[in-house]
Amino acid sequence: xxxxxxxxxxxxxxxxxxxxxxxxxxxxxxxxxxxxxxxxxxxxxxxxxxxxxxxxxxxxxxxxxxxxxxxxxxxxxxxxxxxxxxxxxxxxxxxxxxxxxxxxxxxxxxxxxxxxxxxxxxxxxxxxxxxxxxxxxxxxxxxxxxxxxxxxxxxxxxxxxxxxxxxxxxxxxxxxxxxxxxxxxxxxxxxxxxxxxxxxxxxxxxxxxxxxxxxxxxxxxxxxxxxxxxxxxxxxxxxxxxxxxxxxxxxxxxxxxxxxxxxxxxxxxxxxxxxxxxxxxxxxxxxxxxxxxxxxxxxxxxxxxxxxxxxxxxxxxxxxxxxxxxxxxxxxxxxxxxxxxxxxxxxxxxxxxxxxxxxxxxxxxxxxxxxxxxxxxxxxxxxxxxx
Ligand code: GDP
Ligand code: MN
Numbered sequence: 001x002x003x004x005x006x007x008x009x010x011x012x013x014x015x016x017x018x019x020x021x022x023x024x025x026x027x028x029x030x031x032x033x034x035x036x037x038x039x040x041x042x043x044x045x046x047x048x049x050x051x052x053x054x055x056x057x058x059x060x061x062x063x064x065x066x067x068x069x070x071x072x073x074x075x076x077x078x079x080x081x082x083x084x085x086x087x088x089x090x091x092x093x094x095x096x097x098x099x100x101x102x103x104x105x106x107x108x109x110x111x112x113x114x115x116x117x118x119x120x121x122x123x124x125x126x127x128x129x130x131x132x133x134x135x136x137x138x139x140x141x142x143x144x145x146x147x148x149x150x151x152x153x154x155x156x157x158x159x160x161x162x163x164x165x166x167x168x169x170x171x172x173x174x175x176x177x178x179x180x181x182x183x184x185x186x187x188x189x190x191x192x193x194x195x196x197x198x199x200x201x202x203x204x205x206x207x208x209x210x211x212x213x214x215x216x217x218x219x220x221x222x223x224x225x226x227x228x229x230x231x232x233x234x235x236x237x238x239x240x241x242x243x244x245x246x247x248x249x250x251x252x253x254x255x256x257x258x259x260x261x262x263x264x265x266x267x268x269x270x271x272x273x274x275x276x277x278x279x280x281x282x283x284x285x286x287x288x289x290x291x292x293x294x295x296x297x298x299x300x301x302x303x304x305x306x307x308x309x310x311x312x313x314x315x316x317x318x319x320x321x322x323x324x325x326x327x328x329x330x331x332x333x334x335x336x337x338x339x340x341x342x343x344x345x346x347x348x349x350x351x352x353x354x355x356x357x358x359x360x361x362x363x364x365x366x367x368x369x370x371x372x373x374x375x376x377x378x379x380x381x382x383x384x385x386x387x
Contacts, residue, residue, distance in 0.1 A: 003234070004232075005215065012183070012211060015186050018176075023097070023098050023099075025096055028070045032066040044060060045061050045097070052213075053084045079093060105204060110124070121189075122149070123155070155181040192222025192225065197214070198212075251290070254285055256282060258312040259381050260305035262289060262314065269287065271374070272378070273286060275375060284310055292322050302339075312344075314343055329349075332345075333364040336366050341366070348372070
């Protein structure tokens with residue numbers, strides 16, 4: 001799960017990281033109040049969307065009065081902001097952040113991520129702040145340094161110094177870097193984060209380290225322990241189909257293809273996606289309806305699949321183990337009637353109550369194309385999608 005910059009900064013501030021003072025606002029008058037409350041001659045107004053690249057896209061601006069802050073905020077609010085990370089349709093700005101402006105001397109990059117191979121958190125730092133780290137990695141990989149943090153020790157003093165020196169920090173800044181790393185690491189661990197990215201981390205004209213931007217992502221499997229972080233979820237930033245799937249406890253990931261896949265079991269779902277690709281098409285989604293799904297859950301899954309306008313054919317591939325084929329068939333029949341299904345539907349079922357399942361589909365008059373094995377099912381679905 002991702003959160004907004006202003007939310008990430010609130011968390012980091014709580015853990016003692018140096019973050020500029022700021023306030024979120026969702027309308028013009030609140031922006032004016034926020035500017036006045038900061039009480040600084042210059043502030044920065046920043047669009048709050050779950051995407052980076054806002055600076056280059058015109059979503060970040062220095063302002064010198066409450067009126068100017070409001071005018072710029074009103075030009076952003078309620079409209080999509082297109083950055084190179086949003087895709088061409090952009091993201092609608094529903095909130096801005098008004099922050100005291102900082103005098104920037106140097107822009108650096110600092111992040112923490114889970115390094116799965118090392119089974120630990122890795123710190124990534126670079127002198128190339130403000131640029132995307134992927135770009136730095138591709139062009140000037142020698143400007144990136146990283147350190148694996150031993151979970152039993154935390155950020156060791158020598159590691160903090162090594163990172164600080166690599167970033168060209170001196171004197172008191174080295175100690176500040178140690179304190180910042182300790183704060184970020186504690187924030188990362190205690191919130192079950194999967195990413196903390198400070199880009200840029202700046203050295204101010206006054207020589208202090210400051211987190212000028214902040215991005216945090218959290219491990220969904222850890223969210224049950226963090227009610228206060230769950231509350232930061234912004235459904236407006238999420239794929240509506242994925243939100244709906246979450247409500248029904250379905251494992252669904254939206255993809256770019258045109259074959260809607262409904263499968264039970266993550267392994268079978270991945271194998272199904274592979275075989276769709278093998279026959280020359282792309283899956284529209286990953287969808288695992290789970291082991292003991294009810295007819296209602298199957299119907300919900302079916303509706304979610306069909307809500308994707310790109311889907312040209314639906315492929316159902318079910319192995320009835322705990323899941324019974326008759327229950328699956330009833331869910332499909334209910335949903336197909338409800339949505340007045342017009343798309344070609346290919347069904348491959350095997351296992352418990354398979355004959356009953358096939359009979360239910362037949363008797364309901366659903367125009368399903370029956371397939372006897374996975375390869376045939378995929379081939380038929382791809383052919384149907386191609387008309
Ligand atoms: P992003 O483009 O979405 O990553 O948004 P950032 O928060 O990183 O802001 C983009 C750029 O705006 C930064 O790299 C800075 O160069 C600039 N910027 C943001 N806040 C300030 C500030 O307080 N003072 C100055 N001088 N520049 C700022
Ligand atoms: Mn940034």
